[in-house]
Amino acid sequence: MKIVMQSRLPGTSISRHICEWGKDRAENRSVYTIHEDLSTALTPQSRKRGTYRGSLLPLLVLLFTCHAASALDTSRSDVSLFIDSMVSEHDYDRATLEAVLQNAESQESIIKAISKPAEKSLEWHEYRDIFLTDERITAGANFWREHAADLQRISDETGVSIEILVGIIGVETYFGRITGNYRVVDALSTLAFDYPPRAKFFRSELKHFLLLVREENMDAADATGSYAGAMGRPQFMPSSYREYAVDSTDDGKRDIWSNWTDVIGSVANYFVRHGWVADAQVVSRASLGEQWRGETPKNTTKPKETVTSLSHQGVLFVTDLPGDQKSQLLTLEGEDGTEYWVGFHNFFVITRYNISVMYALAVHQLGQEIALEVNSGES
Numbered sequence: 408m409k410i411v412m413q414s415r416l417p418g419t420s421i422s423r424h425i426c427e428w429g430k431d432r433a434e435n436r437s438v439y440t441i442h443e444d445l446s447t448a449l450t451p452q453s454r455k456r457g458t459y460r461g462s463l464l465p466l467l468v469l470l471f472t473c474h475a476a477s478a479l480d481t482s483r484s485d486v487s488l489f490i491d492s493m494v495s496e497h498d499y500d501r502a503t504l505e506a507v508l509q510n511a512e513s514q515e516s517i518i519k520a521i522s523k524p525a526e527k528s529l530e531w532h533e534y535r536d537i538f539l540t541d542e543r544i545t546a547g548a549n550f551w552r553e554h555a556a557d558l559q560r561i562s563d564e565t566g567v568s569i570e571i572l573v574g575i576i577g578v579e580t581y582f583g584r585i586t587g588n589y590r591v592v593d594a595l596s597t598l599a600f601d602y603p604p605r606a607k608f609f610r611s612e613l614k615h616f617l618l619l620v621r622e623e624n625m626d627a628a629d630a631t632g633s634y635a636g637a638m639g640r641p642q643f644m645p646s647s648y649r650e651y652a653v654d655s656t657d658d659g660k661r662d663i664w665s666n667w668t669d670v671i672g673s674v675a676n677y678f679v680r681h682g683w684v685a686d687a688q689v690v691s692r693a694s695l696g697e698q699w700r701g702e703t704p705k706n707t708t709k710p711k712e713t714v715t716s717l718s719h720q721g722v723l724f725v726t727d728l729p730g731d732q733k734s735q736l737l738t739l740e741g742e743d744g745t746e747y748w749v750g751f752h753n754f755f756v757i758t759r760y761n762i763s764v765m766y767a768l769a770v771h772q773l774g775q776e777i778a779l780e781v782n783s784g785e786s
């Protein structure tokens with residue numbers, strides 16, 4: 408069910424929460440934001456089950472008042488300039504392109520979704536609780552067993568661990584359950600032309616999407632994804648799709664919507680291309696020793712220290728990586744207080760998929776938990 412966010416329902420907090428719950432079910436990228444709101448609307452138990460405890464009445468009211476989608480006006484000067492550039496720079500067929508864009512709908516819910524603050528305001532234990540659930544770990548173990556041959560073959564060929572492959576797919580789309588119900592053409596057109604702060608980026612992604620559908624011989628109207636245009640089971644943006652998706656089945660198509668072999672191969676290729684090092688440690692739990700005098704650094708996805716420099720500063724952690732390995736001390740608020748971690752090269756490769764320290768740690772830990780469950784089932 409897609410619930411379009413309202414603009415004239417300045418609403419009670421309950422309505423707002425339900426709206427976002429609807430979005431949550433449909434969206435992956437917005438999950439982080441959503442649960443922030445859900446945390447006040449749902450109890451932990453009901454949040455896990457994804458059920459809403461309150462009355463359904465606000466939801467019904469909302470369904471009748473939610474609105475706000477309009478056809479993209481292709482005669483607008485910025486839209487027609489975009490069309491001109493696609494024709495002149497990429498030899499795009501003007502009539503085809505105009506038909507695609509005339510069919511696109513600019514949606515207020517998309518702008519609303521992207522305008523919200525990201526996961527910054529979630530603490531680590533809250534963020535972790537979204538992804539490290541028993542249900543998701545069990546689903547991951549089942550996924551691993553079901554796709555064991557592909558996972559093993561692709562992992563052997565690329566050096567990307569199965570833990571990371573299942574961790575990414577599990578966090579991104581809950582193993583294909585939550586891939587987004589927006590039409591990609593609507594999402595990208597809305598953000599390209601009706602959301603000035605990110606217009607440049609999304610016009611570029613819209614360009615890549617249009618080139619992609621031409622290259623892959625797809626119907627632009629068929630592609631679905633998140634409110635931000637992240638597509639299919641691995642949630643690739645169009646530029647990433649063109650650059651990193653691979654045809655792992657050798658059937659001439661890169662199908663990240665319905666072919667798991669292509670999905671797994673594409674995620675692995677993304678990691679290879681971003682410098683994943685086979686069998687290298689991702690992260691270590693850490694503590695601050697007695698000689699630690701520094702101030703805890705702000706979390707960053709660009710490591711500034713090395714194994715040696717952190718050790719000299721009094722950070723205690725375990726690794727067999729060389730002393731000059733780039734490393735970063737990370738601070739996260741766990742359930743039992745502050746947690747310290749040291750992230751290594753591979754940790755920051757994970758952040759290339761989504762620029763967030765919490766994201767990378769969640770992916771890593773979900774993969775580890777799934778591996779434990781698979782292995783315990785085998786023993």
Ligand SMILES: [Ca+2]
Pocket residue numbers: 653654655656657658659660661662666669
């Ligand atoms: Ca294929």
